[in-house]
Amino acid sequence: MTEFIVPALGHLIEPWNIILMVAGLTGGIIVGALPGLTATMGVALMVPATFAMNPTSGLIMLGAIYVGAIYGGSNSAVLICTPGTPSSVATTFDGWPMCKAGRADFGLYTSLVSSAFGGIIGTVGLLFLAAPLARFALNFGGPENFWLCLFGLSTIAVMSSDNMMKGVLSGAFGILISTVGLDPNAGIPRFTFGYYPLVQGIEVIPAMIGLFSFSQVLYLIGSHKPFIAEFTPTKGAFMQVTRELATKCKVVLMRSSLIGTLVGMLPGAGGEIASIIAYNESKRWDKHPEKYGKGSIEGLASSESANNAVIGGALIPMLTLGIPGSAVAAVILGALMAKGIQPGFKVFTTTGDLAYAFIFSQFAVNLLMLPVGYLLAKVMAKLLSIRLTFVAIAIVMLSVIGSYAIRNNMLDVWIVIIFGVIGYFASRVSLDTGAMALGIILGPMIEENLGKCVDISKSLDGSVFDVFFASNITIILMLMTALSFVTPLIMNKRKKRRNAACACGTPKEDGHA
Template sequence: MMDILNHLGQGFAVALTPLNLVWLVLGSALGTVLGMLPGLGPSTGIALLLPLTFGMRPDTALIAMCAIYYGAMFGGSRSSILLNVPGDGAAVASCFDGYPMARKGQAEAALAISAIASFIGGLLAILAFVFVALPVARFALKFGPPEYFVLMVFALAATAAISKAALLKGVLSLVFGLMLTTVGLDFQSGVPRFTFGIQEMQMGVDFVVVIIGIYGISEVFENLEHIAQAVVKPVQTQFGRIWISMEQWKRSIWPILRQTPVGFFVGVLPGAGGTIAALMAYNNEKQISKHPEEFGQGAIEGLAAPEAANNACSVGAMIPMMTLGVPGSGTTAVMLGALLILGLQPGPLLFEQHPDVAWGVIASMFLGNVACAFINIPLAGLLVRVLAVPPRILYPLVVALAFLGVYTINFSLADFVLLTVLGFVGYLMKKFKVPTAPLILASVVGQSMEQSFRQSLMLSDGSLGIFFHSPIALTLWTLAILSVAWPFLSEARAKRKKETPPEIPME
């Protein structure tokens, strides 16, 4: 316990430096705005701003990115409540009761409870993170190349197998991402692979280009279809005091406390994400509510529960990224890429070799959560004016940021072509509902996954049996198989439950 408190004290000393505090507040405000704007979630925001972090210290860069991440979790519900249009996937469940509340003239209460629930959910999840991080990192020190390879197989399998319907599409996305990581010079043999004689391709496809293309440019392509349409007007633009009554607080507090752990554990699972956490929390509260008929009609519990869960989920997703080097979501995959560029290897050694960075980020989450609460409650009335920005102004700015950011990586015009092609690929993936998270995750971890595979074979003189020797590897193989089989098992269970005839009560 004292060890953890000492590390946390060291972390606050790092987080409270003037430069880190400035980026913390800026990131929180920027994340809130990006979360509010439909289509521009945390992944897109961090991807577009990734080149800005290249000149920063690692702790400052990661603190800024984390602030954008949970700022977007706070802000995503703003457009859900006032426009019935979620800022990102995690804010979908906030539409169900947030918008009906606003239609009833309760927009102030809806905006307030979404911020309060996000604050409490995030705070409790950060406390859990503090006590979980060191044990997980110490356990991860037992991992060798075979265990790391199997861990990445599990992470990719879990990300690709979100549902039975999307399983094949998820696998295709995953394979495409792994294919991109094989382009360029083989670092062990020096042989060019899949470069097609193009000299610029010998350095490979930079995963920052992949991230910005798939998240940033694809959003622009998708929005070009309806960019000329009028901007949706918020249901309310003038606000009174942004707060809730005691009765609304009593109805909200227990849903918040019940669903925060749900969001946290969903976040720790690779690939699950905030959307699943929020929908699961909403359904849980609806099932245990004494008045389920009120859900969808403006029940404040139906807004508080998913908001707490998706913020707890964003904190939970940081755990596998920082302790194991495996991202828990698409956004943390982008952050993992940034850390690799900055010369840090996320994983157990991050806590051993760079405790100032690891604990500085954890401490900054406490401060960032407070900053987001201040930004999203007193300034809510001012912030929602951002929703009136016309798309014809917003998306050209996104394109300019994307191309400028990509050019600063390698100063190569060839990256512009790659960026455009990948943006179009991302657009097609969204049109055909192919998940992009497996592609992003594969493009970030693919190279280290290949290196772990080759190192393992060198250790075993080419025997594949090394991947099945240790109990950790066998456990991870089991989890990978279960993650692929789970959508089929849950569907079969639901079908069997549906086909079971109801019991006839005995007289």
């Protein structure tokens, strides 16, 4: 490894590569911030451009776009409650309330610093843990992935601890919606209601745009506010946020980044799952979970650090085993192979300078993201000084083009409208749109892996439960899921007892609770 460090660092300080990093980051952040344009789309669009470059420069630029796009999604999540990428769904939970409270700059800077931190931790993982962790990830089959998804879904319990039934039903609604279209196991079309285009299923991103963006348009237009939020930039906000993150959120940032790195390694499990699991864990371990969803800096930090840490994690199996951990990693893998570079152990030996230049560029990109993201955040915050009606109408237009761009299909535009109305109605009757989104995202993975478990059980002449209890990883995940559902119930019960004790003026009981 050591013999490659100097040449790799040499590649990194070449002016052309620095320009590519800055350009990739800027483009990535803008693509990520635009609802409907995903990191995958941004990276895929730039792959042909990299064919004219040498492999190292091309790979560095694609990596920069990936990092920028995942962070960029948080800008629209904070400013207009529209997750720019699916990875930023959990960012809306606290980012948007922060913006509504007039603290948009705090939200943007928290996302920026947390994303950079998460990205760096993910890259450290990529550098040192690539080989052993990639081997561990290979132990995840159908049963393990099924329980990992259920563990992710248990977030619902935490998200809606005040009304768990509504949260669970919202999640079930989301999963049911995800079953529309071809069954992932048998390939049978379901729930098309005689309308053929529905065979393709309900695309996740238009549904997210509808639930979080179009529903917000309805909410904003229905409110009597002249602007999205009152916003006066606070002097020294960036330093204040950095200090707060460095003192209060050390553990949150580290835990969420590690979750992101680990989840990133699992094929198919991307930033959206990592950020939701990290958010869930931060809330569960926090002494004041009630502040989450109301503009908590910890909530925002956990979501953003986790989704950027996924990048390093997703690149681990891609570089070492040729198994991409995410869709973007798959595109980068394609670009690598187009250059005649075969992933695997040889990447770190015969083309070691390229592999390490790429890994080191991830460190550099995450550090460069601080000044680039800071400048862009300042520009984007200006959005809040535009009249609310203008912004709301413009969001409708962006939602239309963003959703159409995914499959060039007008069905996706209708999905935005329908899910927007559902999202607005849901928020009026306290159904949980976050849980709905989670159900739609995790639904296909749950069903596919459940199908695998059923197949395994049939081949073993046993029941699905035999399959579940056959692996230690599954048992641990089952226990964690059960704990995740039960903890908020116990906490709620305790809280109620404590409140009752306080109301009666009998503090003695408090100690027994």
